[in-house]
Structure formats: structure tokens, C-alpha cells
Amino acid sequence: MKLVTYRRHPADAGRLGALVDDTVVDIARLGEATGEPLPGTMLDFIDLGPDAVRVASDLLDEMRGDWPLGVRLPRASVTLLAPIPRPRKNxxxxxxxxxxxxxxxxxxxxxxxxxxxxxxxxxxxxxxxxxxxxxxxxxxxxxxxxxxxxxxxxxxxxxxxxxxxxxxxxxxxxxxxxxxxxxxxxxxxxxxxxxxxxxxxxxxxxxxxxxxxxxxxxxxxxxxxxxxxxxxxxxxxxxxxxxxxxxxxxxxxxxxxxxxxxxxxxxxxxxxxxxxxxxxxxxxxxxxxxxxxxxxxxxxxxxx
CATH class of the missing domain: 3.90.850.10 (Fumarylacetoacetase-like, C-terminal domain)
Known part of the structure; x- marks a missing residue:
């Protein structure tokens, strides 16, 4: 997976997404739509360990081309931040x-x-x-x-x-x-x-x-x-x-x-x-x- 932190508006907090072709798929919203609890930030996702990577990857493969409403955004409509906008330490x-x-x-x-x-x-x-x-x-x-x-x-x-x-x-x-x-x-x-x-x-x-x-x-x-x-x-x-x-x-x-x-x-x-x-x-x-x-x-x- 190619994972990003993105926002739609300057005042928004960064959210975890996956780059799929020319779109950004919101990971937490994908989880909500499919009954899988997935977090909304990169650090929270990393903290969950390898199982989270497997679950999210499987969902992206399964839903590709048939995305639930509200989980996908055009790449051109969002701003990418640093993947981890503020690391926990140096x-x-x-x-x-x-x-x-x-x-x-x-x-x-x-x-x-x-x-x-x-x-x-x-x-x-x-x-x-x-x-x-x-x-x-x-x-x-x-x-x-x-x-x-x-x-x-x-x-x-x-x-x-x-x-x-x-x-x-x-x-x-x-x-x-x-x-x-x-x-x-x-x-x-x-x-x-x-x-x-x-x-x-x-x-x-x-x-x-x-x-x-x-x-x-x-x-x-x-x-x-x-x-x-x-x-x-x-x-x-x-x-x-x-x-x-x-x-x-x-x-x-x-x-x-x-x-x-x-x-x-x-x-x-x-x-x-x-x-x-x-x-x-x-x-x-x-x-x-x-x-x-x-x-x-x-x-x-x-x-x-």
C-alpha cells in the first residue's frame, strides 16, 4: 500500500488515506463502511501492527472499483501532508x-x-x-x-x-x-x-x-x-x-x-x-x- 496523510481544507486535521490510481481512499471511512475498525491517523495505524496492514490491504483489493459512498476522493482535490506530520521524536x-x-x-x-x-x-x-x-x-x-x-x-x-x-x-x-x-x-x-x-x-x-x-x-x-x-x-x-x-x-x-x-x-x-x-x-x-x-x-x- 501507498499510505498518505491528507486534508481537503487548510483548517482540517490530517487523515489517513491510501493512494489508489488517481484517488485517495480514506482508511477509517473504508473501515466504517465495511465493519472493520481502522484508525484515522498514520501513527495510530502503525501502532496496530502488521494485522492492520493486512486488513486494510485486503479491503482495498476487495472494494477496488466498487468503493462505498464517501470513502474515495480525487487525488487532485486534496492536499498531501508529510505522511507523519509530526513524528513522536526526532x-x-x-x-x-x-x-x-x-x-x-x-x-x-x-x-x-x-x-x-x-x-x-x-x-x-x-x-x-x-x-x-x-x-x-x-x-x-x-x-x-x-x-x-x-x-x-x-x-x-x-x-x-x-x-x-x-x-x-x-x-x-x-x-x-x-x-x-x-x-x-x-x-x-x-x-x-x-x-x-x-x-x-x-x-x-x-x-x-x-x-x-x-x-x-x-x-x-x-x-x-x-x-x-x-x-x-x-x-x-x-x-x-x-x-x-x-x-x-x-x-x-x-x-x-x-x-x-x-x-x-x-x-x-x-x-x-x-x-x-x-x-x-x-x-x-x-x-x-x-x-x-x-x-x-x-x-x-x-x-x-
Whole structure:
């Protein structure tokens, strides 16, 4: 399933839906119409575990083409929000996790040139998360080096504490797309959270694809363009630390809970690694995506 959080009007709260062709099917209303109790928000749905995924998927297959009244909306009539508009805790980010990005970061950001011995973990607060078409905020008083990083996002489905790599994938709910926006000139004594965690620095979406729909998350094309010009194109197979390693490493000391998000790192092609270096400015439009999941678009907008 491709699951989204949507609303029809700006004042509405976000509701859980499934993308089916060019429509959004409201999951809670589908449940009401068929006698299956299903929740109206993404986090509540994830909390229910694998049985909820099976029930909702079966209903979507069964009712397709014969939808009950009031459960289906044209995709063009709704606004998609981030799939989880406000995660319960910080998004886990992974730095330096693609081989060629490690090399370009060493050139442009003075990071170590060698391979990291363990995943480089940072975080973005929930207030950094925005959805499709929402503006990336550019405050010239804060940064003159606003950079892009397209990433595969992993969404946890069940609690993971000190999980072995062999069992890690059993805890994954699904996958999404994240843009790791980075103010390169806001790194502070080696600390990244202010560079990575400002408002709007975690565009996320357009949907969560449940894990059963992705045969191999380590074989997905990912790409990014700025104003239509391609800047990044690679494959998740080039991750240095694979998803099971990331889950095992983080959960060795921090419990991962349902709905937690891990942004798994970016490939080469970021602005800091270019010669000359290149940044995002107000008026730019960033489009990016991951194979099998979807495409995101966010404009860069001046504030301050």
C-alpha cells in the first residue's frame, strides 16, 4: 500500500488515506463502511501492527472499483501532508553513508576521508518536518550555504531495543522519501543539529510504501533535480551501512519505536561537493524521488 496523510481544507486535521490510481481512499471511512475498525491517523495505524496492514490491504483489493459512498476522493482535490506530520521524536539522520559522498564531503566539508567505523548518527526535531510542495525556508541571516540531500527514509513498525541485524527488517513498517536540508555554514564544533534541524529542513513524503511492497530496499534508484537540472542520481545499493546495520546500531542504545523515522544517507551530488560549490536560493524548486515510492517537490522561499 501507498499510505498518505491528507486534508481537503487548510483548517482540517490530517487523515489517513491510501493512494489508489488517481484517488485517495480514506482508511477509517473504508473501515466504517465495511465493519472493520481502522484508525484515522498514520501513527495510530502503525501502532496496530502488521494485522492492520493486512486488513486494510485486503479491503482495498476487495472494494477496488466498487468503493462505498464517501470513502474515495480525487487525488487532485486534496492536499498531501508529510505522511507523519509530526513524528513522536526526532528523525534519525545518517551521515556519510554512500561511498562517493564520503569522498565529496571530505573535499567540500572537511569531513574525514576514510570510511567511518560505525554509522554517523544525527537528528532532526519534529518541527523540521514538512510535506509535499511546502516551502523550504531560506533565512539569509542564518545561512548562505543551504544544501540538498535526497534520501530513502525507513519508518519503524514495531519497538526495537538491542536488535540483531538478522531480525532488524522484521521491525520495518515501510519506506518513504526525505530531503535532508543542510545549512552547511551552521555546523557548530562538530555538532550537526543546528545545521540539519531548523524548521522545514526535513521534507518528507509523499507517502509511506509498506514494506511488503518493496522487494529490496537496497536496490532503488534515487535522484534529485534543482530547477529541472539533475544534481543527484544513484542507487540505494551503494549504502555503506545497510538498513539492518543502521537499525541494529541505533537500537543498541536508543529504543526505536513505531513511527520512528531513519533517513539513511545521501549519495554523491550535493552542492557542497561541487566545483564551484552550489547552494539553494529563494526561487529554486527542488524535485526528488525514490523508485517505487514517489516524487517530492518543494520550493525554496525567503524568510526573515
Amino acid at each position: 528523525v534519525f539522520g545518517i551521515g556519510l553513508n554512500y561511498l562517493e559522498h564520503i569522498a565529496e564531503a571530505a573535499r567540500g566539508l572537511d569531513t574525514p576521508a576514510g570510511m567511518p567505523e560505525a554509522p554517523v548518527v544525527f537528528s532532526k526535531p519534529p518541527t523540521a518536518v514538512i510535506g509535499p510542495d511546502a516551502p523550504i525556508l531560506h533565512n539569509a541571516a542564518m545561512t548562505q550555504q543551504l544544501d540538498w540531500e535526497v534520501e530513502l527514509a525507513v519508518v519503524m513498525g514495531t519497538t526495537a531495543t538491542r536488535i540483531d541485524e538478522a531480525a532488524a527488517m522484521d521491525h520495518v513498517f515501510g519506506y518513504s522519501v526525505m530531503l535532508d536540508v543542510s545549512a552547511r555554514d551552521n555546523r557548530r564544533a562538530g555538532q550537526w543539529i543546528f545545521s540539519k534541524g531548523q524548521d522545514s529542513y526535513a521534507p518528507f513524503g509523499p507517502c509511506i510504501v509498506t514494506a511488503d511492497e518493496i522487494d529490496d530496499p537496497h536496490d532503488l534508484a534515487l535522484w534529485l533535480t534543482k530547477n529541472g537540472e539533475e544534481k543527484q542520481r544513484s542507487n540505494t545499493g551503494f549504502m555503506y551501512f545497510k538498513i539492518p546495520q543502521l537499525i541494529a546500531d541505533i537500537s543498541s542504545g536508543i529504543t526505536l519505536e513505531p513511527g520512528d523515522v531513519i533517513a539513511t544517507g545521501t549519495p554523491e551530488g550535493v552542492g557542497a561537493g561541487r566545483e564551484p560549490q552550489e547552494w539553494m536560493w529563494p526561487g529554486d524548486v527542488i524535485e526528488y524521488g525514490v523508485e517505487g515510492i514517489g516524487t517530492m517537490r518543494n520550493p525554496v522561499v525567503k524568510i526573515g
